[in-house]
Amino acid sequence: MRVTVISGGTDGMGRGTLEARLRRGDEVIAIGSNPAKGQAVQALSDRVHFLQADLSSVAATRKVIDTIKERWPKIDALALFANRQSPKRTVTAEGLEQTFALYYLSRYLLSHGLREQLDAAERPVIVNVAGVGITKGSIHWDDLQLAQKYGMVDAQLQAGRANDLLGVDFAERSGSRARYVLYHPGFTRSGDLSTMPAAIRGLIRAASVFAKPVEKSIHPIVEWIEKPPSDALTASNQGKPVPLSTKTLDPADARRLGTMTDELLARLTADQGS
Numbered sequence: 001m002r003v004t005v006i007s008g009g010t011d012g013m014g015r016g017t018l019e020a021r022l023r024r025g026d027e028v029i030a031i032g033s034n035p036a037k038g039q040a041v042q043a044l045s046d047r048v049h050f051l052q053a054d055l056s057s058v059a060a061t062r063k064v065i066d067t068i069k070e071r072w073p074k075i076d077a078l079a080l081f082a083n084r085q086s087p088k089r090t091v092t093a094e095g096l097e098q099t100f101a102l103y104y105l106s107r108y109l110l111s112h113g114l115r116e117q118l119d120a121a122e123r124p125v126i127v128n129v130a131g132v133g134i135t136k137g138s139i140h141w142d143d144l145q146l147a148q149k150y151g152m153v154d155a156q157l158q159a160g161r162a163n164d165l166l167g168v169d170f171a172e173r174s175g176s177r178a179r180y181v182l183y184h185p186g187f188t189r190s191g192d193l194s195t196m197p198a199a200i201r202g203l204i205r206a207a208s209v210f211a212k213p214v215e216k217s218i219h220p221i222v223e224w225i226e227k228p229p230s231d232a233l234t235a236s237n238q239g240k241p242v243p244l245s246t247k248t249l250d251p252a253d254a255r256r257l258g259t260m261t262d263e264l265l266a267r268l269t270a271d272q273g274s
């Protein structure tokens with residue numbers, strides 16, 4: 001039986017992927033922060049395991065990784081969806097900007113933290129669902145936590161780009177057999193709008209008639225989990241390949257961000273130990 005771990009597997013495209021993989025016979029581990037949503041997915045089958053964790057916390061993410069490692073020695077697929085919009089700059093208890101922590105750092109920790117379990121599988125794959133192919137936005141190298149100037153869209157674009165670079169760096173440096181897929185689903189009829197100001201929520205709801213249904217957006221993800229690509233790194237913007245030579249996938253930037261992330265995590269570990 002294939003084992004699939006899904007961060008943000010309780011709602012939207014993550015939940016859609018969970019249901020589709022259940023139909024294909026997988027055992028699925030869903031991570032989310034809301035226990036009620038967790039109970040709802042757990043009720044679908046005894047092959048669903050819900051692990052509650054606030055993935056904007058490094059400590060909580062490390063804890064959930066440890067739980068997975070203890071219970072599942074082999075993982076075939078890791079699919080990364082968890083994200084939430086933060087209209088105002090929010091700082092976590094660990095001193096990190098929330099979007100950076102949740103949308104990027106949790107995916108970095110899960111990708112690297114579950115490496116051994118992925119490498120124990122025959123054809124392991126990681127699918128990181130973000131915004132590959134988007135050229136707007138940038139990494140704020142001197143201010144990753146956006147302390148000097150914050151905007152919700154800017155924070156989303158930065159963390160999305162950081163995920164692009166995570167994929168590049170993982171494929172280059174991790175030594176893992178897991179194939180890494182970066183996927184931009186395009187505008188989809190999913191997404192928790194509850195944190196948004198009412199006016200923006202209304203605009204997005206009105207525009208959602210043009211959005212794709214979840215089933216359509218997740219179709220390639222479900223197939224990559226079934227049959228991982230042969231290349232170490234694949235980038236797809238709504239089914240269209242993103243050339244790996246694209247500036248947003250620059251290997252030097254990927255290395256630089258990987259190093260900065262390792263340093264940041266080491267500082268955090270030292271602080272938490274003191």
Ligand SMILES: NC(=O)c1ccc[n+]([C@@H]2O[C@H](COP(=O)([O-])OP(=O)(O)OC[C@H]3O[C@@H](n4cnc5c(N)ncnc54)[C@H](OP(=O)(O)O)[C@@H]3O)[C@@H](O)[C@H]2O)c1
Binds near residue numbers: 055056081084131192
């Ligand atoms: N929808 C679109 O149009 C679109 C377009 C391009 C890219 N994307 C990207 O696709 C991915 C999935 O989007 P979606 O629309 O499917 O999202 P969604 O419906 O809002 O689902 C988000 C998932 O993340 C979980 N989550 C949020 N905060 C969490 C936290 N602190 N800790 C643990 N889990 C948390 C949620 O569970 P809980 O509520 O239980 O925490 C939920 O399962 C995102 O990365 C998004 O940026 C979406």
